[in-house]
Amino acid sequence: MQNTTDLKNTPLVDEHVNLKAKMAPFAGWNMPIQYEGIISEHLHTRQVASLFDICHMGEFYFKGDALSSGLDRIFSFSLNDIPMKRCRYGAILNEKGGIKDDLIVYRISLDEWMIVVNSATIEKDKKHIESHLKKGSEFKNLSGETAKLDLQGPLSRDIISKLIDPAAAKLKYYSFDYFDILGERNIISRTGYTGELGYELYISSGKVVELWRHLLKDKRVRPAGLGARDTLRLEMGYTLYGQDVDEETTPLEGNLERYLNFNKEFIGRDALFRQKEKGISKILIAFKAQSRRAPRHGYSILKDGKEIGIVTSGSFSPSISCGIGLGYVDIRHSKNGEAILIKSGPTEIEATICEKPFYKNTSIRLRMNRLF
Amino acid sequence: MKIPDNLLYTKEHEWVLINGKKAKMGITDFAQEHLGDVTYVEPPDDNKAVKQFEMVTTIESVKAASDVYAPLSGKVTQFNSSLEASPELINKSPYEDGWIALIELSDESEKKNLMNKSQYEEYVTKLSTRE
Structure with missing residues (x-):
């Protein structure tokens, strides 16, 4: 196990300890995994509202001309196509088309963008972006001074x-905008990683303890840890960077083609064109187990006794009460409805390839016929 | 954390209640607290023969899968079938409704290898301070 003294703490670490959270290392950070319990936090998020400490994630700021600066060609989508005060999900790729990171870009104004990246990739992304930027634009890493609550x-x-x-x-x-958050003008966006209606609130690190306590004053709000965040995102079939997708997998294999804009130039595009022409041999699929038994990262996926792939994410699903997972399989056995066997040592779990999301009755789009 | 005084305990955090040739087993409050929400318990094969401290079944929580060991040698005569639909009984009631299996003992003298309440309490306190 990683030595806990090497881990970084978010400004909320004392709050978590006082709430008796179970803390564990995640991407170099000492993070709350659960408070009361993963299942109850998961269900509370689906039914009421939960507060997550996401201060570990990274924020970059760019001001300048997206095209002439070289910034735009780093991204799999067009930065100038994003309408003002809107967010867009996408990826930055290496020359081979492998995913360097998945991220969300915020269009602040005609010539300003905020880029929100995964915590483990902050330094790597910063280096990558800076190495492709020409002089004359402003690029800053604001991760240290910026806190985020979901x-x-x-x-x-x-x-x-x-x-x-x-x-x-x-x-x-x-979409997002600037609001008065406890006297500070900062960003709230209607985004998230749970599949529910939700918001991400940005605030300076020095004020985040106050904001955390302020939101928890509402008794409907309960804290939730990274454990529930993981089961919530998995029920939606959202990929986790570093686990389901990484530099060795392309967006075509990761089933993320809809986040690519092939009509513009971007790093990795030529490699993806070649891969498209040749055809991919593996693809990320979702599958549901026949029992409560959870598939786990690294388990084998078999078809008729032959290994056809590997599980990248797996868990028990608190909402639908069975095992669910994501994994790469041979493209020839990737159709919905295909029966597969998940295997690790003596453990065998019967499963079926299915569509995403696993759980459909969420509040993300504010359906009017919902009770809440 | 509850540690009843009528039970014996293993280092792997199983408890056992001995009644003559028969014994009931489960996992301790300490174990369920560390596992977190239990989501699945694998039913052992009928009449499975087990040796003391060898694996008898597997418990899964949201976080991980963990092996459960037999506190004593014998034959598994019954599995708590309530756990199939409600594995969370292990979290809610680890010493009562959340029992896991009944074992017909083959060697009662093996209980000398187990801890009593005060020994287990001391053992768990040591583990907790090391964390």
Whole structure:
């Protein structure tokens, strides 16, 4: 196990300890895995609202001309195509088309963008971006001074409206704006990683303890850890960088082609064109187990006794009460409905390839017929 | 953390209640607390023969899968079938409703290898301070 003294703490570490969270290393950070229990935190997020400490993630700021600076060609989508005050999910790739990171870009103004990246890849991404930028633009890593809290769940809109600003309730899916957050003007976006209606709140690191306590004053809000964050994202079939996708996998193999814009130039595009022409041999699929038994990262995927792939993410699904997972399989055995066997030593789990998301009845798009 | 005084304990955090030739076993409060939410318990084969401290079944929680060891040698005569639909009984009631298996003992003298309440309490306290 990693020595805990080498781990970084978020500004909220004392809050977590006081809430008796179980802490564990994640991507070099000492993070809360659970407070009360993963399943109850998971269900509370699906039914009410949960607060997550996501201060470990990285934020970059860019000001300049996206095209002439060289920034745009680093991204799999066009930065100038993003409407003002909207967010876009996508990837940055290496020359071979492998995924260097998946991220969300915020269009602040005509010539300003915020780039939100995974915690483990902050330094790598910064180096990569800087190495492709020409002089004359402004690029800053704001990760140290920027904190982030995620408020997720069907009641999050009501809570944000009461506790922060009623105007924030008007935010549309994948849009953002600046609001007065405890006296500081900062960003709230309607984004998240749980599949529920939810918000990500950005605030300076020095004020995040105050914001955390402020949001928890509403008794409907409970803290949730990275354990529930993982089961929530997996039920939606969202990939986790470093586990489901990495530099050795391309967006075509990761089933992320819809986040690529082939009509523009980007690093890795030529390699992806070649891969498209040749055809991919493996693809990331979702599968559901016939029992409560959980598939785990690294288990083999078999078809008719022959190994056809490997599990990258797996867990028990608290919402649908069975094992679920993501994994790469031979493209010839990747159709929905295909029966597969998940195997590790003596453990054998019967499963079926299925569509994503695993859990469909979420509040993410604010369906009017929902109770909440 | 609860540690009842009528039970005997293993270093792997199983408990056993001995009644003559028969014994009931499960995992301790300490173990369930560390596992987190239990989501699955594998039913052992009928009449499975087990040796003391050898694996009898596997318990899965949201976080991980862990082996459960037999506190004493014998034959598994019954599995707590309530656990199939409600594995969370192990979290809610580790010493009662969340029992795992009944074992018909083959060698009662093996209980000398187990800890009593105060020994187990001391053992767990040591583990907790090391963390």
